[in-house]
Amino acid sequence: MATAASQQTWMQRNKMIVTPILFLLPGLLFFSVYVIIPIFQSFQISAYEWNGLGDLSERGEFVGLQNYRELMSDRAFEVSLWNNVKWLALYLLAIPGGLFIALFLNQTVTGIRLYKSLFFFPFVISQVVVGLVFTWFYLPRGGLLNTILGGLGFDTLNILGDPTLATYGIIAAGLWPQTAYCMILYLTGLNAVDPEQVEAARLDGAKGWRMLWHVVLPQLRPATFIAFVVTIIGALRSFDLISVMTNGGPFGSTRVLSFYMFEQALSEYGFRMGYGSAIAVVLFLIMLIFIAYFLYSMWRDERPART
Amino acid sequence: MRSILKTPLAVLAATTMLGGAAAAQELSGTLRIASDMSNPAPRAVIEGLVADFGEMHPDLEIELTVVDREAWKTQIRNSLSADPPDVINWYAANRMTPYVEAGLFMDISDWWEAGDYEGLESVRGAMTLNDAQWGIPYTYYQWGIYYREDIFNELGLEEPATFEEEIANCQVIVDSGRACYAIGSRFLWTAGGWFDYLNMRTNGFDFHMALARGEVEWTDERVRETFANWRRLIDMGAYVEDHQNYSWQEALPFVVNGEATAYLIGNFAVPHLREAGLGDDQIDFYQFPVITEGLPMGEDAPTDTFHVAAGAQNVEAARAFLAYVASPEVQTEINGPDALGQLPVNANSEVADDEFLQQGFTMLSQNAEGGIAQFFDRDFPAEMAAIGMEGLQEFMVFPDNLDDILGRLEAARQRIYE
Incomplete structure (x- = not known):
């Protein structure tokens, strides 16, 4: 009866299950402490009126959905939400932009590495520096943009001081590094394009747009997917550029949800943890739509490999 | 050290x-x-x-x-x-x-x-x-109007004592191709200083403090009067353009270069002006002038x-x-x-032997019977201050939005002070 199995320890018998769990454990632990639990804490805090000082259970006042009700009639929230939509829509321009620069740079000419690095440069420098550079570029007096406009005989523009233009001005600044990021993703993707397929297509008479659309782009699908993911995430967490370039102004016209949340809950005059958490929850729900879509796409792509 | x-x-x-x-x-x-x-x-x-x-x-x-x-x-x-x-x-x-x-x-x-x-x-x-x-x-430090003495002399202007004189001075300055006041309102609080003074001078220190305590409606006729006085300055082009783009430091060069002749600011601006090369014969200081006769003067300090x-x-x-x-x-x-x-x-x-500190000290100890206020963002509760200063900045750029701004501030007041 004393078989080999019974001589093995419990650990040896179950190592196929235990080992992966042990490997996952640190990651899971940190992920829950720093991501999952705070998400539920935000849900909880958003039901309170609390200034962030002292203990929530002692000094917080339970108000149920009051914070959300207030959000519905808060114009600053509405402005922030719309600005988030603008960011999402316009930031996606980085993907075609990056693609065309990548196609343009995907050739063998002397010094091409230098050109590639020049195009990649804006992604390397910090967002704060990008924001400063564009602030100077937009300066109403003496900024490069207005010097050029003036030289061409146009009226000068005060982009960051005009509530209707400021958000677009910041998005344009954000597109500069984001396009570079998408470009590098596509450049690596282009290396993986099968030259035989391109050759075959060429024999069939495809060229120009048809070649791009029917032959090259389908092969770039993984790169496009990643570019889409990073651009959407980049648009939703836009914060540093806004903080550096306009500080949410003029009169709150360039706030996005993340910035508004910071202002309400954590900034110099912000003592509304509950209200800030309610904004955070809304932002989370918006992100959840995209996260669900990304997870579903990845799951769908991996399914054939598993079965 | x-x-x-x-x-x-x-x-x-x-x-x-x-x-x-x-x-x-x-x-x-x-x-x-x-x-x-x-x-x-x-x-x-x-x-x-x-x-x-x-x-x-x-x-x-x-x-x-x-x-x-x-x-x-x-x-x-x-x-x-x-x-x-x-x-x-x-x-x-x-x-x-x-x-x-x-x-x-x-x-x-x-x-x-x-x-x-x-x-x-x-x-x-x-x-x-x-x-x-x-x-x-x-x-602590005083607030007040720091101005270019040399430009005032050049234009033949005197330190004004009343708001009418202030406006008459300002007209001369605007006609000479300059702005009367430098201001950088990007971080909002500088606009709070203007409101503090205009409101304290129009309606008095006690009214200003009652507003800070949330006892007066923002849509009150007296508050509107303060904004009407402010609007006179805005409409005559008294302020430098595009001030919503600048921090208070970035607005200093307007004074240094003589493009603007005065700056309503705290005494902390003086070392910067001196470092930029202005001598004490070029900068001077006066108390914010009287608007409503007979009101004791209140000051920000x-x-x-x-x-x-x-x-x-x-x-x-x-x-x-x-x-x-x-x-x-x-x-x-x-x-x-x-x-x-x-x-x-x-x-x-002892107050240091310095032109501005001495003037400020005299002003605060002898000519501020109304009372000493701290500042817009210190007297008003934090939330009201944040929403309020944003409205003030908007008013300075788009004075026509006043009704909308005051409605918003009043709604905030009712929520914050409940």
Whole structure:
């Protein structure tokens, strides 16, 4: 009866299950402490009126959905939400932009590495520096943009001081590094394009747009997917550029949800943890739509490999 | 590092030891100080204070943490919540409210009663909330109109005493191709200064404070009158263009280059103007002129403070340090022209021999019968201040939006002060 199995320890018998769990454990632990639990804490805090000082259970006042009700009639929230939509829509321009620069740079000419690095440069420098550079570029007096406009005989523009233009001005600044990021993703993707397929297509008479659309782009699908993911995430967490370039102004016209949340809950005059958490929850729900879509796409792509 | 308090050390030791109980035993242990005095001159001051106080109490170990002044405005809550230091910097009046109500500042009324802070009676009000005192001030400064004396002379203008004269002056300045006032409203609070003065002069100090306490509606006819006065200046092109793009420092070059002739700002702007090369014959100062005849003048004079954290470990040392900072000699030293360059809070101190400090001191002690306000963002509750200053900035750029702005502020008032 004393078989080999019974001589093995419990650990040896179950190592196929235990080992992966042990490997996952640190990651899971940190992920829950720093991501999952705070998400539920935000849900909880958003039901309170609390200034962030002292203990929530002692000094917080339970108000149920009051914070959300207030959000519905808060114009600053509405402005922030719309600005988030603008960011999402316009930031996606980085993907075609990056693609065309990548196609343009995907050739063998002397010094091409230098050109590639020049195009990649804006992604390397910090967002704060990008924001400063564009602030100077937009300066109403003496900024490069207005010097050029003036030289061409146009009226000068005060982009960051005009509530209707400021958000677009910041998005344009954000597109500069984001396009570079998408470009590098596509450049690596282009290396993986099968030259035989391109050759075959060429024999069939495809060229120009048809070649791009029917032959090259389908092969770039993984790169496009990643570019889409990073651009959407980049648009939703836009914060540093806004903080550096306009500080949410003029009169709150360039706030996005993340910035508004910071202002309400954590900034110099912000003592509304509950209200800030309610904004955070809304932002989370918006992100959840995209996260669900990304997870579903990845799951769908991996399914054939598993079965 | 230079010690700012070499000579009067012996005198000091004597005066600060009058503080009562603290005198009985020699201080020991560790005193932890978290300070926001991070700019070069204030930093030298706090480091000097710590060095000299440490010399007086050899058994006491002092740990000083200096945090960036802007960063401290948000970091203070973390700092006070977990393992708080003994002594911290903050601001007077309503800015103390969240920390007082959360029980994070220590009630030091007993120390005031015990006579630790002789000579500080006049500023006690600014440290009082809920009938108790929560800290001590260590410096304050006046606000007012700093102007280019040379350009005024060139245009044949005099310091105005009334708003009508102010506007007449401004018309001459605008006609000469300049703006009357530099302002950088990007960080909003500079617009709060203009509102403070226009409202205090139009409706009086008491009305202004009632508005700050939420007792008056923002849509009140009297508030509208303040904005109507403001609008006269805006419509005549008195302010520099695109001010919503600039910080207050970025607006200084307008004055330095003579593109704008005056700046409503605190005395902290003076060193910058001097460094930019303007001599004392080129800059001068006058009190914000009278708008409504017969109203006693109220002034903005923001006060910076020291507090003891509720969770302080070394309360005895903290008490002695506060008494030391408030003493007349130390007040004279740290507010001197080669230190902070501001006004001492102790009535027995000497005001530095400086054109602007002397004028400011005279103004605040003799011509501010209305009362001394702290500043828009210190007198109004934090939330109201944030929403309010945003509305003020919008008004300065789009005065036509006034009804909408006031409606918004009124809605905020009803929610915030409930």
